[in-house]
Amino acid sequence: MAEGDTVMRMARRIERAFEGREVVSAEAPNPRNPIRPGVDRLEGRGLEQAETRGKHLILHFGEDLALHAHMGMNGGWYAYGPGQRWKRPRRSAWLVLDLGGVEVVEFGGTMMRLVRPVELGRDPRLARLGPDILDGPAAVERAAENLVAAPSLELGEALLNQRLVAGIGNIFKSESCFEAGLDPWRQISALDRDDVSQVLEVAARQMERGVETGRRPGRIYRRVGQPCIRCGQRVLSRGQGPESRTTYWCPGCQR
């Protein structure tokens, strides 16, 4: 699943693929892709920057054109060299950018559009995003203020709320609460301000490591029924928040 760390890794992968290259041909094989008519506008373009905002990816192709995408649960961007085996069949790809020698490919997205960069500033999906967890200590501090200002939410629910803090998904929600030793079911109002800052700092650190290594902690997520690696109690799981996203926690050592 694409959380902020994965999206940033994809952005870096795309930037590396583009280095010194431009789009020779652009195709949208999957008929579900809304940018299919007009995809040829990408041809002849070089990439200025691959930007991430939370789980959103924005490819900047100059003053007049940007591609805005969200990968949802299953989407992903890949770069393939000649003869390299693709993850899925070509006909299911949302986007194939042939850069001459390397192809940048997107599978399984939920949203993609071509816009003028000025329109990004008016996009409500981007405008309501909170500070990006991967945007440095000042952003993490602003996110802590946002969480404290939502005292009625449970911690696990608040960490997933992209208006309060952008980029954290279901895996890092559980992993950061576990590492911080905090019960994800506690209301924010019952936590100290320091606890809130700490769990966000932990999430930021875990995700920065994810960007560098591609690995996630794997200490609590999807370990339901197994003994906790810290205290030995059985790990529990239950749906949390308005979308009932599964939270994993240890009732023995998360308070």
Ligand SMILES: [Zn+2]
């Ligand atoms: Zn435990």
